[in-house]
Amino acid sequence: MRFLDIITTAVGNSIRSKTRTILTVVAIFIGAFTLTITSAIGTGISGYIDNQVGAFGAADVLSITKTSADAAPAGGGPAPYDPRKVTLEGGFPGDGSESAAAVLTPDDLVIIGKVTGILDVSAVQQVTPRYIEYGNRGKFELTVNPNSFLTTPDLASGSQLRADGDQNQILITTAYVGSLGFADAAAAAGQTVTIGITDHQGLMHEVQATVVGVQNETLLASGAGLNQALTDNLHRLQNTGVPESSSTGSLLATARFNPAASGQDVDAMQAALAGKGYTALTVADQIGIIQTVISGIIGVLNAFAVIALVAAGFGIINTLLMSVQERTREIGLMKAMGMGAGRIYALFSIEAVFIGFLGSVIGVLAAIGTGAIANSLLAGTVLADLQGLVVLRFAPGPVAAVIGLVMIIAFLAGTLPARRASRQNPIEALRYE
Amino acid sequence: MNTPLLAALNISRSYGRGATRFDALKGVSLKIGTGVSLAILGKSGSGKSTLMHLLALLDQPDGGALLVEGKDATELNVKQISRLRNEDFGFVFQQFFLTPNASVLENVILPLKIAGIGARERKMRGMEVLTQLELEDKARNKAIDLSGGQKQRVVIARALVNNPKVIFADEPTGNLDTVTGRLVEDLLFSLNRKDGITLVIVTHDRDLADRCDRQMFIRDGLKVTSLEKAGDAA
Numbered sequence: 001m002r003f004l005d006i007i008t009t010a011v012g013n014s015i016r017s018k019t020r021t022i023l024t025v026v027a028i029f030i031g032a033f034t035l036t037i038t039s040a041i042g043t044g045i046s047g048y049i050d051n052q053v054g055a056f057g058a059a060d061v062l063s064i065t066k067t068s069a070d071a072a073p074a075g076g077g078p079a080p081y082d083p084r085k086v087t088l089e090g091g092f093p094g095d096g097s098e099s100a101a102a103v104l105t106p107d108d109l110v111i112i113g114k115v116t117g118i119l120d121v122s123a124v125q126q127v128t129p130r131y132i133e134y135g136n137r138g139k140f141e142l143t144v145n146p147n148s149f150l151t152t153p154d155l156a157s158g159s160q161l162r163a164d165g166d167q168n169q170i171l172i173t174t175a176y177v178g179s180l181g182f183a184d185a186a187a188a189a190g191q192t193v194t195i196g197i198t199d200h201q202g203l204m205h206e207v208q209a210t211v212v213g214v215q216n217e218t219l220l221a222s223g224a225g226l227n228q229a230l231t232d233n234l235h236r237l238q239n240t241g242v243p244e245s246s247s248t249g250s251l252l253a254t255a256r257f258n259p260a261a262s263g264q265d266v267d268a269m270q271a272a273l274a275g276k277g278y279t280a281l282t283v284a285d286q287i288g289i290i291q292t293v294i295s296g297i298i299g300v301l302n303a304f305a306v307i308a309l310v311a312a313g314f315g316i317i318n319t320l321l322m323s324v325q326e327r328t329r330e331i332g333l334m335k336a337m338g339m340g341a342g343r344i345y346a347l348f349s350i351e352a353v354f355i356g357f358l359g360s361v362i363g364v365l366a367a368i369g370t371g372a373i374a375n376s377l378l379a380g381t382v383l384a385d386l387q388g389l390v391v392l393r394f395a396p397g398p399v400a401a402v403i404g405l406v407m408i409i410a411f412l413a414g415t416l417p418a419r420r421a422s423r424q425n426p427i428e429a430l431r432y433e
Numbered sequence: 434m435n436t437p438l439l440a441a442l443n444i445s446r447s448y449g450r451g452a453t454r455f456d457a458l459k460g461v462s463l464k465i466g467t468g469v470s471l472a473i474l475g476k477s478g479s480g481k482s483t484l485m486h487l488l489a490l491l492d493q494p495d496g497g498a499l500l501v502e503g504k505d506a507t508e509l510n511v512k513q514i515s516r517l518r519n520e521d522f523g524f525v526f527q528q529f530f531l532t533p534n535a536s537v538l539e540n541v542i543l544p545l546k547i548a549g550i551g552a553r554e555r556k557m558r559g560m561e562v563l564t565q566l567e568l569e570d571k572a573r574n575k576a577i578d579l580s581g582g583q584k585q586r587v588v589i590a591r592a593l594v595n596n597p598k599v600i601f602a603d604e605p606t607g608n609l610d611t612v613t614g615r616l617v618e619d620l621l622f623s624l625n626r627k628d629g630i631t632l633v634i635v636t637h638d639r640d641l642a643d644r645c646d647r648q649m650f651i652r653d654g655l656k657v658t659s660l661e662k663a664g665d666a667a
């Protein structure tokens with residue numbers, strides 16, 4: 001029998017018992033649909049994160065924290081008490097909100113600055129302004145993105161913050177445009193806003209700042225960006241009335257290195273800092289953590305979809321076993337007429353693969369259709385603030401992989417019935433009376 | 434003397450093992466020359482079908498030897514046996530074994546499809562043989578929609594489509610009424626006479642057997658008598 005004839009016969013056979021084939025196809029459809037959706041979510045979200053990473057221009061920055069010296073023991077209990085640790089760090093208490101063990105002191109900054117490859121290092125000052133106001137159009141709470149120095153935000157209008165200079169600059173997010181009373185993002189650029197901040201004794205201070213631009217709301221960095229001059233001013237006001245010795249620590253420091261440094265150079269720097277008791281992360285490292293979490297979640301979802309597919313595989317086995325049973329005499333006759341066992345095997349295998357192909361293609365198409373609808377619904381509602389996020393992204397590679405995987409599962413499911421059919425004895429079938 | 438088309442030398446076949454072992458055929462010898470018509474007669478359960486299956490290479494004997502054109506069948510490989518069954522043998526059974534929802538033409542060309550012949554030639558040869566059996570107007574009908582006699586004619590068309598040397602027929606009229614049965618018989622014997630196709634017919638119908646050149650009776654797996662038609666024996 002010619003290969004093409006085997007295929008058309010197999011397809012014809014599966015169409016002949018319509019109800020059974022349709023039910024099996026539905027089972028496969030469900031698995032393929034789910035798997036396509038979950039993999040599209042994976043592609044969509046990691047694609048979005050990659051775009052965000054692409055927007056992070058500050059690839060030459062390490063964010064550095066102090067590694068807590070005694071990690072919790074492997075058993076998961078608390079770390080044992082170490083009297084030396086207290087004396088070592090006792091001289092540099094934080095302002096109370098910080099844990100003494102993780103505070104970076106000016107001495108630490110000096111040590112970090114001496115590591116080969118580090119150009120300069122500075123402590124990150126945490127400022128918590130109380131409100132922002134434009135003209136007299138009402139005061140609004142202001143969230144500051146403490147990591148804005150790490151990012152080159154995606155701008156809706158205006159320009160980026162200047163790293164140097166002593167003008168107070170702020171980069172507001174799109175969410176503030178309407179509330180503050182600007183007609184649109186373009187109208188906000190260049191205007192002066194008032195920022196309120198309270199000091200240690202609860203006294204309110206006001207600072208004027210220029211809105212240099214408006215940034216799109218993103219997943220990783222939400223909140224306004226402040227330039228160094230504004231941060232310094234706010235920090236000074238915030239710490240008015242704090243005893244001198246209390247303000248020396250900070251939780252986080254940032255260090256710049258040569259942008260031309262290779263991956264190996266960065267690794268060497270990180271290793272050197274680790275050796276001195278600091279944890280240094282690049283932007284990519286930090287995003288990598290998020291990606292690991294997301295791919296973990298996607299992995300679990302995919303596992304469920306694969307379980308559904310395996311269940312559907314048993315549906316194929318059942319369908320084909322019934323079909324072998326039903327066609328006993330037909331198979332016997334074909335063998336009597338000189339059809340080889342290999343061809344009979346191929347006939348049933350291809351029927352299984354065809355059912356798998358049908359179910360997966362319909363499942364994938366339905367998933368793509370559903371995804372398009374879901375994307376437009378989500379983009380208009382829940383995810384309106386995350387510009388550029390397409391939750392379900394159907395890339396040709398993963399979609400083809402889903403179809404391929406389903407067909408492999410279908411082929412494997414078909415082996416048992418196909419074997420049974422190919423081993424059938426023609427005389428047994430023909431003796432049937 | 435030229436080599437017979439098929440020869441069985443003391444062949445035996447048993448089913449089951451140990452206590453349940455049953456000797457269906459206990460040593461039967463016969464020769465079938467090209468162009469003859471042979472009837473295998475006997476009561477139900479006497480071993481007729483078993484013998485025919487062995488002769489048609491659908492089964493292997495436990496003892497004895499089977500020669501195809503003088504060559505021992507055990508020397509043939511699976512492919513050669515498949516080819517022989519596909520191209521040189523045609524089968525007609527008491528049951529029709531038609532695919533009910535496929536068309537008459539589809540059913541008839543199945544052996545050609547198995548042989549790997551292209552779609553156009555299949556159709557042409559299928560229609561040719563259907564015309565020969567006056568079934569050309571039924572070619573597109575579903576097999577299930579035919580009468581019993583028409584179905585058996587479709588089965589004969591299917592057996593003929595590969596231009597076989599031998600047709601093996603196991604109770605070909607067993608499922609038909611007398612009149613229709615007679616028509617099918619006429620058809621088989623005209624093929625035997627005109628085209629020289631060898632016939633091996635299993636039956637317990639004496640009238641059918643009487644029309645054959647040779648008759649062979651078996652009982653309990655053993656050959657009892659062998660009759661040659663007076664005219665042919667001379």
Ligand SMILES: Nc1ncnc2c1ncn2[C@@H]1O[C@H](COP(=O)(O)OP(=O)(O)O)[C@@H](O)[C@H]1O
Nearest residue numbers: 448449455457476477478479480481482483484
């Ligand atoms: N597969 C089998 N297993 C066991 N016994 C069988 C099998 N096939 C046939 N027989 C037995 O062999 C004997 C001969 O069978 P068969 O050749 O079909 O007889 P006939 O065609 O003359 O009616 C019968 O008694 C039958 O029951």
Ligand SMILES: [Mg+2]
Nearest residue numbers: 481482483603
């Ligand atoms: Mg019988």
